[in-house]
Amino acid sequence: MNQADKIVENLGKKKNKTIVTNLLSSSQCHICHEILNIPIMLSCGHNYCYMCLKSWFKTNENRLLGCPDCRKSVDVTPAFNLFLDHQLKFILNLVKEKGVDSKWDQTLSEREQDEAIYKNDVAKDMLFANVFKNSTLSVVDMDDDGIPRCGNCHWELDPDDMDEEENVCPHCHYRIRNNVAPADSENVMSGSVRSIANDLRRRAEEYSEGEYDDIIDDIRRYSDSDLESGVDDYISHEDSANRNMSLHDNEAIDEDANSKSENEDELEEEHDSEMDSFIENDEEDNDEEIMDSEDEPSSMSRKRKYSVLDDDEENQINNDANSSEQDSDFYEHNEDEGFVSGDSLDDGSDNEVAQNDQEMDEAESENEEDVSSRKRSRRGQVVLSDDE
């Protein structure tokens, strides 16, 4: 006797009846209030009849599809819940054997009709009236300026061009199922920083323009970050960065990657990279290798130096990663003031980031540095695994 049989025996007839009653009443579809027919489960775990869900999706075709119960967005095609279907069929058959009235027969025949429709839809590969076919969600990559892109072909989507009724990707003509909106740059800020920033913005008129931006920058840089650990990080980072410059060997990258990946806190990283650039500022005078930085006039704004140095670091790490292309790549970027046109995408995102750094106004450049430093740490990790 297995465990299930034992449980049933111990419960007795009356309990078994309540179990069946509860099972049936809890297996109601919340849309049609009938016992689930062809149960389909959404990613949030809620189940509905296939026919109910189909008509719900169909009436909402041009809006973001959501779970009727919890509103969680339906990103992937919902799946048939085979297990629940088997259980319900088993119970309904039990009822059928006991003999039932004509009304029950009618319900059962209706269920069979719906099932035939479902099977037909499966056979013709047109589940949910093709709501999920040739359609995708717009995606926003925070590391990429928060520009909304088509989830299928990654074509840039312009929220202003989008039609309220039917969003279509201009490149691959996929239907976009959700709202196309660029990410708010404030989303990048952590909660506490945002609250301080909002508080300051309310009193913004008390400050002159530049002063206000500086204060916001300072808050972002130093809030939450422990100054001492920041300095420690900076020392280890500086070590590895120096070796990185002179040796171009893989070990240096390893250490670089380690020291950065350990450094989870974004703000600390920011702090760290900022200190780093101060040091490199000093080294500029005698270090021949940073050609690009030397070319820059010393009267440049502080921010511009940051972004330039940032670009420099990017190049070095990039060069280390592709040591075969090292020379051509390195000098190509450094000859004409270190920048190529932002439209040339053949060299990945590095140029883009550098270019954008320059275009950003002062307040956003900090965010940008933060983002690029995260990118760097990620790239470091990728290199590490490649070496293994």
Added chain:
Amino acid sequence: MNNSRLLKEWKQLIKSGNKYNITPITDEDLTHWQCILQGPNKSLYQGFNFTLKILIPIDYPMSPPQVKFIPNTMPHPNVDWNTGVLCLDVLKNMWSPIFNLQYIVECVIRLLNEPNGDSPLNLELGTLLRLGDHSGYNGLIKYYLHHHQSHHGDANIII
């Protein structure tokens, strides 16, 4: 599905006591309903009764029902005084097929308790509410209620 679900809702309402008096206007046709709404306690509407008209669309529950007050009876920032139309998100873009008639009426009651000054259909009341003129707001609603009550007799005082 339309009629069978409404029938189930109607049975459920009777079974649970139907505390909001939601009833179909005729027994044969379950697409026209009405509800005698009592002004919620501790609100400006306490002591007044309001009639809510509910029209069920053909594809209910996929589309929300059309809900409105009898014209010229409900002074509320989110209710158009002349037509009785409500501005309620769950009856528009936030509609979900799991909502039923009782839930809708509960939402309307909540709207009476918590007027929203940001999307007014009654501009006078909406402006007063947004500017924080509570005495003006309360006074105008009371004026509307009593004025209406003495002229039409639809909303009768039950205290």
